[in-house]
């Protein structure tokens with residue numbers, strides 16, 4: 001399979017390329033660990049100490065039982081044939097195990113609760129933080145990579161918080177306890193048995209590292225599988241229309257095979273670990289039997305009881321050792337996951353609200369751009385020294401070729417970005433001086449591709465004003481002419497629409513977004529008109545809905561339809577981030593400049609003169 005796999009790998013990689021955003025381990029970092037541990041702080045007086053106490057109790061019981069068996073039962077009760085004491089000891093050991101059972105049960109329960117709580121808090125704070133970040137952040141990250149951090153990276157910390165930390169402490173306490181007790185009971189035998197410990201520790205760490213690397217490869221392959229699956233489902237319509245199913249399946253087969261191969265290697269390596277631990281156990285036991293028996297015969301301090309206690313301790317020894325290696329792996333993985341989580345948490349919104357920002361109240365809707373310059377990235381200027389005015393209540397159409405800066409102007413009015421130079425003002429207030437909430441409550445943005453959330457039609461329209469009553473929702477829908485088509489749906493306003501509203505037509509989605517915007521009742525409306533050509537009847541419907549929606553508000557329309565542009569009070573023509581002409585339709589047509597050419601070239605075919 002190896003050779004065949006290599007060939008398919010190079011073939012299928014030609015077509016697709018995915019950036020792998022998967023956790024790879026990082027060196028241990030104390031500062032990061034401390035920061036991670038702070039997430040346990042809310043539970044520092046409740047679940048954490050409770051789980052620790054339960055852990056200490058059960059560890060202490062496990063450590064004491066071998067001494068009771070060896071020193072008291074064998075060396076005392078049995079040696080003296082004291083059956084009374086023997087019965088008492090058996091009952092006592094039984095009670096201790098019962099106690100241990102309860103302590104263990106509580107420990108597991110509390111540790112799980114602690115872990116779940118911490119993960120809940122972490123995911124919650126990550127999500128609410130990411131939601132507040134500016135558009136600039138989302139420009140540079142794919143939705144997939146954000147999902148991976150909020151889901152996978154947080155999940156990979158789950159094991160650390162549920163079992164990892166407490167188990168690590170438990171194993172350290174157990175090992176230290178066993179070592180101390182063994183050295184007290186018989187230093188010579190303890191030394192003999194422990195002689196293989198350093199070698200075993202060394203080999204086990206190396207082996208673990210190797211195994212960890214293989215699992216990382218598995219995760220990388222899984223991430224590729226996820227990306228491809230995601231892309232295939234999202235792009236299924238394009239795939240089918242270009243008859244690329246076979247190619248796609250072949251590619252999937254390749255990724256799937258790589259994944260399979262990595263799993264095979266990782267499980268093969270992992271399978272070596274357990275036998276290795278068992279072998280160490282066997283060597284330890286052989287030393288114990290050989291040297292222990294020798295001591296029993298030659299050393300008066302060595303008793304059968306001590307020998308038996310040693311056998312018990314040796315049996316308890318290897319599990320914590322092998323778990324410690326695992327805990328170390330877990331810590332390294334947690335380092336990379338937490339680094340990526342903290343990277344998001346440390347990200348600051350580019351658009352910041354000033355501490356003394358004022359509320360934008362009762363505005364009229366006058367908008368001004370004062371010498372505004374703007375770039376998305378350093379080497380390309382999207383807007384050059386733009387100055388413009390949009391009077392309150394006016395409908396302003398922004399027109400221009402693709403990439404000329406229309407959406408950028410709209411983005412600056414909503415303050416999704418701040419100008420690089422100059423100021424954007426609403427009713428004379430610089431947007432940098434007002435609160436974001438109050439600004440955005442006064443603005444509704446209606447995008448070309450309306451986002452429909454999964455839920456009912458009613459909930460979707462209510463999105464911008466959650467306190468609106470059903471009657472208000474219906475009223476808004478009637479005004480924009482959406483009511484009729486909504487009633488025709490299976491459950492009317494209660495019809496469930498899936499994310500992105502696939503069951504609705506483009507025109508219906510537009511009307512829905514108009515109703516949503518109208519209900520929010522903003523002073524300013526920004527509308528990115530749909531470019532898709534629609535039939536004349538729907539066009540008329542949308543136009544009259546639009547007139548009702550825009551009435552009495554300042555409206556900025558990124559216009560594509562001549563009918564909309566002609567009805568605008570003011571038209572701004574953009575080219576390469578500059579205003580090249582502005583005025584009313586008639587004035588601009590008479591002028592026979594760029595606008596005139598644009599209308600002739602671009603809009604004549606849409607049927608208007």
Ligand SMILES: Nc1ncnc2c1ncn2[C@@H]1O[C@H](COP(=O)(O)OP(=O)(O)OP(=O)(O)O)[C@@H](O)[C@H]1O
Nearest residue numbers: 139376377382400401402403404405406407408409
């Ligand atoms: N998020 C972004 N990051 C970097 N550059 C961007 C971003 N958005 C737009 N640009 C660039 O800024 C310039 C202006 O884009 P803008 O979206 O404002 O154009 P537009 O006139 O609205 O175009 P269209 O009609 O095609 O939507 C373009 O050169 C574009 O490539």
